[in-house]
Amino acid sequence: MRRADRLFQIIQVLRRGRGPVTADAIAAELETSKRTVYRDIADLIGQQVPIRGEAGVGYVLEGGYDLPPLMLTAEEIEAAVLGAQWVASRGDPALARAAQDLIAKIGVAVPERLRPLILEPASGAAPNWNALPDRLDMAAVRRAIHGARKISLTYRDEQERESERIIWPIAVGYHETVRLLVAWCELRRDFRTFRTDRVAGAQFLEERYPERPATLRARWRKAKLAQAEAMRAQSVTAKAS
Template sequence: MRPADRLFQIIQILRRTRKPLTADAIAAELETSKRTVYRDIATLMGQRVPIRGEAGIGYVLEGGFDLPPLMLTSVEIEAAVLGAQWVAHRGDPELSRAAHDLIAKIAAIVPERLRSYVLEPAARTPPVWAATPDAIDMAQVRAAIHAGRKVLIGYGDEHGRVSERKIWPVAIGYFDAVKHVVAWCETRQDFRSFRTDRVLSATFLEERHPERPTQLRAKWRKTLGKG
């Protein structure tokens, strides 16, 4: 790996995590020596890259630093295009349009030598032939998640029982044929998953729930570690 590529990769590695990373961890990912990492970190600091930390403790890339948007490797481009293909086939109409727009924008801004990785990618995702239509406006669900607003839904479970729930939507789970809205349910006083094709009615409320969206997601993630 060229030294310039290695410096770029160190920045990318530090951008992926909020916790301090040791030189050993960075060296293991780059398949190089710890001494080389120490030297590269010193070089980056000398170039005013805002890296904080020291040997033996770990390094963190401070906020406010970014790289030019065109600095994408061929593998990163293929990863982005593959992800956008998946969303284009499985997302709601708004997300699907955004995914197609993203692919077009990547093709427009990358250098000519990398354009084939966008237009003729080596990896592809198949279309979904048996997707179940959503019975709720997913764009509004996403907006409610970001705004921390409640949603009142009528819901039919797998046994056909109908109930009314006031929920605090947390996240959307995308599967091949169906989507789930993960939410805190005021009725059950717990997190529940609601299939979007079983929602019978939905009223998007102006009322905000008392949790910040990031805090609510953190609580939900903790429940995933149970058992």
């Protein structure tokens, strides 16, 4: 790998990291030595790239630093286009339009030699013919999540029984045929997942819920992990008995 490419990849590794990234981890990903990573980090810092950290602890790329879009690699372009194609065929109308706009913007931004990767991609997402319709405004749902605002929901379960809920929406899951709204349910005092095709009515409230969406998402992921571990433990116990 050329040195210029390696410096670029180090920035990419740090940018995608959620916390400090060690020289060991960087060296393993780039298939180089820690000594080279230390030298490259020092060079990047000397070039005013806002990296902080130290050897043995890890490095972080501070916010506010970015690279021009023309620095996308061929693989990154294909990944972005494939992902946008998937969203365009499976997302709600607002996201589908945004995905199509994204593909168009990438086509304008990249060098001409890379445009065939967009116009004639080697891979593509198949259309989703079996998607069930949403029964609420998904763009409004995303705004409620970003704004930490509550939703009053009328929901039908699989037996067609209706219930009234006040929920704190935190995430939307896009599956092949259905979309799932993850939320804290005031009625159940716990996290619940609602199929958007089973929503009978929704009112988007101005009232904010008291916790940050990111905090609730972290709690939800922790609860799902604990649930999965408990199920694995039960399975091991059942096999042993």
